[in-house]
Amino acid sequence: MNNKVTLQIIVMTIVVMGIQMFIPAFNFYKLVIIPDVLIIFLTYIGFYYGRFYVIILGFLLGISQDFITQVELMGAMAFTKSAVGFGLGTLVLYRNVWSSNVRMLFIFLMYNLHFLIYYFIKFNGVSISLAVYFQAILIHSLLSIVILIVIDKSFFNSKITLK
């Protein structure tokens, strides 16, 4: 990774952090939904640069997110984003191997894992019920994947969604 690319990533990180800070939350059947743009950004980093960068960036973004939104759970987002970053970094290894469907399924599972770990910590370590899974985790995951598809088709010429 040369200096130009590093600078681009730093600038992009700041922009994405800004977007995440000002992105509006909305209610869906009494559930507050906040789209997670950071995880989409991490998906691209994983897709282009591999595990190492996505883990480090995931940790830094997660800790910033914790610091801004939930000081009492400081470390929760950093943990989930680092762990899921490892998985998302796998995308670069199979870029030319997996079909778009398999890739999207893998990304969806990673998002699912991300929100599952996060809500497990948020709900005091008690096992997640099916209702909570459908209300919080699945909706967040689906929303994230929809945003990813929209961004990918709009700005990245379907790099991830199409082979």
Place this chain on the structure above:
Amino acid sequence: MPRPRVPFINKDVLALLLTLLLSVLLLFTRTSPQISQLKFQLSQLASAIAYPATWYNEVFIIREENKLLKEKLIQFTLMNSELESYHQENIRLKEMLNFTINQPLHFKTANVVKHNFGLPTNSITIDIGKIDGVIKNLTVMDENGLLGKTIQVGDHAALTQLITDKNFRVSIRIGKERALGLFIPTHGKYGLLEGVRKSMPLTEGEIAYTSGISEIYPPNIPVARVVSIKKDKNNPFQHIVVELLGSLENLDYVFVIL
């Protein structure tokens, strides 16, 4: 051309472990109720996972303990058989010396009906007398030790001089060498042991028993416990302060040795 070796732990795994460790450290330094609950849940999970190992260790410890206990049992069995042989030898030797066997003590329980802690005599009255077989100069005690002796006996009651009375004296034996001494009450539950020679090794907490020399008191009745010992250069005897064993507070019933 040889293929380059791929290390087992590469930088990706190392970065992951490091970031996860840092995150967990940050998370567990929080003191919020959510994190406390999370810690509790995780510790429960860890104990459930570690249960087989704990169980195995416990089994192993029990086996070791069992082995030790078996060894001890063998030792005690040997010791017991040795003691049994000594016991038989003792019986034979006593028979050879025409040794008389001590008679077991016979008690009579009596209720305390009157207390008299004033002058001139520190005494109590009990509700058994001549009709019950009580005579003058019988030993009175409770479950802990000596309390006094009967001094006047009526048909249905008896007056008992307490051990705390100023005129009360009792011959005692104390220590490993069973040295003779004399118990003299001083004040309250305390008293002195007189006549115990200075060379006699004594420690605090040792118990003085009746010597059996007296015609009134049978031997080996606990009298008092040593509280302090002083040795004076000018005195051939030790200055021993003792505390009575018999409970004089809330005296309700006593035993009279017939």
